[in-house]
Amino acid sequence: MTLDGIWAAVLTPCDAAGAIDVRRWVEHARRLLAQGCHGLALFGTTSETQAYSVAERQAALEAAVTAGLTPAQLMVGVGCCARSDTVALARHALGLGLTRLLMLPPFFYKNSTDEGLYRAFAEAIDGTADPRAEVLLYHFPQVSGVPVTRGVIERLVAAYPAQVRGLKDSSGDLAHTLDLIAAFPDLAIFAGADNHLLDVLTAGGAGTISAAANLNAPASRSVHDAFRAGERAAAEAGMALVRDVRATLQRRPLIPALKAIIATTSGDPAWRRVRPPLVELDGAATQALLAELAAAGWQPPAPPRAA
Amino acid sequence: MTLDGIWAAVLTPCDAAGAIDVRRWVEHARRLLAQGCHGLALFGTTSETQAYSVAERQAALEAAVTAGLTPAQLMVGVGCCARSDTVALARHALGLGLTRLLMLPPFFYKNSTDEGLYRAFAEAIDGTADPRAEVLLYHFPQVSGVPVTRGVIERLVAAYPAQVRGLKDSSGDLAHTLDLIAAFPDLAIFAGADNHLLDVLTAGGAGTISAAANLNAPASRSVHDAFRAGERAAAEAGMALVRDVRATLQRRPLIPALKAIIATTSGDPAWRRVRPPLVELDGAATQALLAELAAAGWQPPAPPRAA
Numbered sequence: 001m002t003l004d005g006i007w008a009a010v011l012t013p014c015d016a017a018g019a020i021d022v023r024r025w026v027e028h029a030r031r032l033l034a035q036g037c038h039g040l041a042l043f044g045t046t047s048e049t050q051a052y053s054v055a056e057r058q059a060a061l062e063a064a065v066t067a068g069l070t071p072a073q074l075m076v077g078v079g080c081c082a083r084s085d086t087v088a089l090a091r092h093a094l095g096l097g098l099t100r101l102l103m104l105p106p107f108f109y110k111n112s113t114d115e116g117l118y119r120a121f122a123e124a125i126d127g128t129a130d131p132r133a134e135v136l137l138y139h140f141p142q143v144s145g146v147p148v149t150r151g152v153i154e155r156l157v158a159a160y161p162a163q164v165r166g167l168k169d170s171s172g173d174l175a176h177t178l179d180l181i182a183a184f185p186d187l188a189i190f191a192g193a194d195n196h197l198l199d200v201l202t203a204g205g206a207g208t209i210s211a212a213a214n215l216n217a218p219a220s221r222s223v224h225d226a227f228r229a230g231e232r233a234a235a236e237a238g239m240a241l242v243r244d245v246r247a248t249l250q251r252r253p254l255i256p257a258l259k260a261i262i263a264t265t266s267g268d269p270a271w272r273r274v275r276p277p278l279v280e281l282d283g284a285a286t287q288a289l290l291a292e293l294a295a296a297g298w299q300p301p302a303p304p305r306a307a
Numbered sequence: 308m309t310l311d312g313i314w315a316a317v318l319t320p321c322d323a324a325g326a327i328d329v330r331r332w333v334e335h336a337r338r339l340l341a342q343g344c345h346g347l348a349l350f351g352t353t354s355e356t357q358a359y360s361v362a363e364r365q366a367a368l369e370a371a372v373t374a375g376l377t378p379a380q381l382m383v384g385v386g387c388c389a390r391s392d393t394v395a396l397a398r399h400a401l402g403l404g405l406t407r408l409l410m411l412p413p414f415f416y417k418n419s420t421d422e423g424l425y426r427a428f429a430e431a432i433d434g435t436a437d438p439r440a441e442v443l444l445y446h447f448p449q450v451s452g453v454p455v456t457r458g459v460i461e462r463l464v465a466a467y468p469a470q471v472r473g474l475k476d477s478s479g480d481l482a483h484t485l486d487l488i489a490a491f492p493d494l495a496i497f498a499g500a501d502n503h504l505l506d507v508l509t510a511g512g513a514g515t516i517s518a519a520a521n522l523n524a525p526a527s528r529s530v531h532d533a534f535r536a537g538e539r540a541a542a543e544a545g546m547a548l549v550r551d552v553r554a555t556l557q558r559r560p561l562i563p564a565l566k567a568i569i570a571t572t573s574g575d576p577a578w579r580r581v582r583p584p585l586v587e588l589d590g591a592a593t594q595a596l597l598a599e600l601a602a603a604g605w606q607p608p609a610p611p612r613a614a
Contacts, residue, residue, distance in 0.1 A: 018390065018430070050388035050415035053395075054360070081357035083325065083583070088360075106584050108357035108414065110450060116584035123325070123583055143417060145452050146584075276390070276430055277413050277423035277453075 003100065003134065003166055003188040004206035005038030006197075006220045007075070008213035009046035011258055012060075014273050020052060020060040024270065026067045028214075028262070033073060035301045036221030037213060040069075043077035044102055045143055045170065046211040046255060051275035054085050058092045071097035075209075079104030079138060083120070087127035099132045102168060102209075105152075107144040114151040121156055125163050135163050140170035140192065147171075150183065157184065168192055168209050174199055181205045194220050195243040198235055201227045214258050215293075216245045218301055244296035252289060253278065260286040261293070265300035310407065310441065310473055310495040311513035312345030313504075313527045314382070315520035316353035318565055319367075321580050327359060327367040331577065333374045335521075335569070340380060342608045343528030344520060347376075350384035351409055352450055352477065353518040353562060358582035361392050365399045378404035382516075386411030386445055390427070394434035406439045409475060409516075412459075414451040421458040428463055432470050442470050447477035447499065454478075457490065464491065475499055475516050481506055488512045501527050502550045505542055508534045521565050522600075523552045525608055551603035559596060560585065567593040568600070572607035 010032065013024040029040050042064070043049040043057055052060075065071060078089040078101045090101050105112065106120050125135060137156070139148040148167070156164045167184070169177045170192030177196060181189045181203045188206035191197065197208045197220055213220055219241045226235035249257055256274050260281035263271035272280045281289070317339065320331040336347050349371070350356040350364055359367075372378060385396040385408045397408050412419065413427050432442060444463065448454040455474070463471045474491070476484045477499030484503060488496045488510045495513035498504065504515045504527055520527055526548040533542035556564055563581050567588035570578035579587045588596070 050413065051390065053389045053391040056389070056391060082360045082363070083358065084360040084363060106357065108450065109584055110452070112584035113586055116586045119586070120583035143415065145417070276427035277416055277419035279420055279423045279426070 006036060006207055006213060006217060006224050007039045007041050007190065007209040008032045008037045008217055009041045009044045009209050009211045011214050011255065011262070012047040012049070013271055014275055016273070018275055020056060021270070022060050022063045022067070025060065026064050026069060029064065029069055032213065032217055035217040037217050038207070039073045039075065041075045041077070041102055041209045044209070045140060046214070046258070047077065048255060048275050048278065049077050054080070054088055057089065061093065062096060065096045074098050075100030075102050075136065077102045077104065077138070081106045081108045083123050083127060086124045090124070090128040090133065091130065094128070094130045094132060099134045100136060101133055102136045102138050104138045104140070104144055105146045105148055107146050110145045112146055114149055114155070117146070117148065117152045118155045121152070122159065125160050131162065133163050134165040136166035136168055136188070136190070137164065138168050138170070142171070153184065157187065166190065166206065177205065178203050193246065195246045197223055197242060198227060198239050211254055211258060212246045212249055215261055216242065216298060219245065241297050245293060245298050248289065248292045248296055252281065252285070256281040257289055261289065264290060313343060313514055313520060313524060313531050314346045314348050314497065314516040315339045315344045315524055316348045316351045316499070316516050316518045318521050318562065318569070319354040319356070320578055321582055323580070325582055327363060328577070329367050329370045329374070332367065333371050333376060336371065336376055338608070339520065339524055342524040344524045345514070346380045346382065348382045348384070348409060348516045351516070352447060353521070353565070354384065355562060355582050355585065356384050361387070361395055364396065368400065369403060372403045381405050382407030382409050382443065384409045384411065384445070388413045388415045390430050390434060393431045397431065397435040397440065398437065401435070401437045401439060406441045407443060408440055409443045409445050411445045411447070411451055412453045412455055414453050417452045419453055421456055421462070424453070424455065424459045425462045428459070429466060432467050438469065440470050441472040443473040443475055443495070443497070444471065445475050445477070449478070460491065464494070473497065473513060484512065485510050500553070502553045504530055504549060505534060505546050518561055518565060519553045519556055522568055523549065523605065526552065548604050552600060552605050555596065555599045555603055559588065559592070563588040564596055568596065571597060
C-alpha cells in the first residue's frame with residue numbers, strides 16, 4: 001500500500017467518564033474507509049490525542065487492531081514531549097504492525113533551534129530502532145507552537161533516508177506546502193487543509209490528512225479519483241464542496257463541530273462529547289452549522305452497509 | 308511551613324543517556340536549601356520536565372524523598388495535557404507526602420475557553436481527590452501557550468477553596484502579578500520573575516519561584532529577609548544584584564545558560580547537559596556569560612558545608 005491519497009484525521013469518541021470509546025472509534029474508522037478514505041491517521045491533532053496517556057493510547061490502538069482494523073491502512077501519531085513516550089508509542093505501534101508514524105516535535109518549549117529539534121527527532125528515530133518505521137514529520141505551528149523547519153527536514157532526510165518518509169503540513173499555507181513538495185520529491189507530502197487537495201496532487205504531493213474527512217471523505221475521494229483519471233474539470237468541480245465544507249467548519253471550534261455533526265446525523269448523542277480543554281458545541285450552534293453545511297451542498301455520507 | 312518566600316525552580320541534571328541524574332539533582336536541591344531557599348519547585352518549566360515520562364518523574368521524585376529531601380519543602384509540577392497523567396503525578400506526590408502541586412493547564416490546544424480550562428483543572432482536582440492537595444495554578448502563557456485567565460481562577464477558587472491555594476505568575480508582567488495579588492488575597496501569589504520580588508512582597512504577594520535562584524538564591528533571600536525585617540533600604544539595595552543577574556540570564560537560552568554556569572563554577576561538566584529540544588551552551592558563550600555575571604557583581608554561592 002502506497003503512502004498517498006485521502007486520509008482522515010480520525011476523531012476519538014469518548015465515554016461518559018472520558019475514556020476512549022473504542023467501539024465507536026472502530027465503527028467510525030470502518031465507516032471512513034467505506035466512504036473512500038485510503039487510510040486513517042489515528043491520534044493526530046483532530047483526535048484529542050494529548051488528552052490521553054501513553055498507556056491509554058496503546059490500549060486503544062491494540063483494541064482497534066484486535067477488532068480488525070488493518071495496520072497497513074493506519075498511521076498513528078507518536079510525537080510527545082518526552083523521548084521515552086514517543087519511543088514507547090512508536091515501538092508499540094510497530095509491534096502491532098503499524099509502520100506509519102506521524103511525529104510532532106516536542107511541543108512544550110517554544111523557539112527551539114534547528115539543532116535542538118533535529119536532536120529530538122533523531123533520538124526518537126534512534127530509540128525506535130526499527131527499520132520498518134516510516135516517519136511522517138508533523139508541521140502544525142499554529143497548534144504545536146513549534147514549526148518543523150526546512151533545515152530540520154533536510155538534516156533528517158539526509159541522516160535517516162530510509163525512515164523519514166513523509167510530512168504532514170498543517171500550516172494551511174499552500175505556498176509552504178508546494179515549496180516542500182518541490183524541495184523533497186522523495187517525501188510523501190500531505191496537506192492538512194483539504195481545500196488544497198487538488199493543488200497538492202497537481203504538484204505531485206501525496207494527498208491530504210484532513211479533519212474534514214471525518215464528515216466529507218467521499219468528496220475528497222471523488223476529487224482524487226478524477227485527478228488520477230486525468231479528468232481535470234471534474235476534479236476542479238469537485239473541489240467546491242471540499243472547500244465549502246472546510247470553510248464552514250473552520251468558522252467553528254473544529255473538533256467539537258465535527259463531533260456534534262456526527263452525533264446529530266447519526267442519532268448517537270454520545271458523539272458530542274469532547275475532552276477538556278475542549279467544550280462541546282451546543283444544540284443551537286449545531287443546528288446553525290448543519291444548516292450552513294446543507295447550504296454548501298453537504299449531505300451526511302450514506303450509512304455503511306450492514307456487515 | 309507556610310507557602311511563601313524564595314523558591315527555586317530547580318534544574319534537572321541528566322546523565323549521558325538522557326535520564327534524570329538523581330544524585331546530582333538531590334545534591335543541587337540540598338545546596339539550594341543551604342543557600343537560603345525556603346522551598347524548591349521540582350518539575351516546573353526550568354526543570355525540562357516535559358522531556359521525561361510520568362514514570363520517569365515519579366521514580367526520580369521517589370528517589371529524592373528517599374534520599375532525604377523533606378516533602379514540606381517541596382512543590383512538584385503535575386500539570387500535563389492528559390488528565391490521567393496529571394492525576395497520576397498528583398496522587399503519587401501526595402503518597403510521598405508532597406502536598407504542593409504546581410499545575411499547568413493542558414497545553415497542546417491553544418485558544419481554550421474559560422469553560423474548557425475550568426473543566427480541565429476541575430477534573431484534575433476531582434481526580435486527585437485528596438483533601439491535603441494544595442494546588443498552585445501555573446500561568447506561563449509565553450511557553451505553555453495557554454493563559455490561566457482571571458475568569459478561570461475565580462471559578463476554581465469558588466469551587467475548590469480548600470484545594471486551590473496559590474498561583475505562579477510567570478508572565479513577567481508585574482502589573483498582572485499585582486492585579487492577581489489584589490484580586491485573590493487568599494491565594495499565595497508567586498512571581499516567576501525574581502526582578503519583581505520586592506514589588507511582590509510589598510504588595511502582599513508570597514514571593515518568587517525562580518529559575519535564577521538556581522544560581523542566585525542568596526541574593527533573593529537577603530532581599531526577602533530585609534523586607535520582612537522592615538529594612539526597606541537594604542531590601543531595595545539588594546534587588547540590584549537580583550535584577551542584574553536575571554537580566555543577564557534572560558539574554559541567553561535560560562536553561563542551558565544556568566546549567567553551563569553550574570557546570571563551570573562547580574567543576575562538574577556533566578551539568579552542561581540538556582535534553583532536546585534544548586541545546587547546551589558552548590564554551591565561548593559560557594565564558595562570556597560568566598564575565599557578564601561577574602561584572603554584575605555575581606559570585607558563585609559558597610560550596611555547601613561537607614555533610
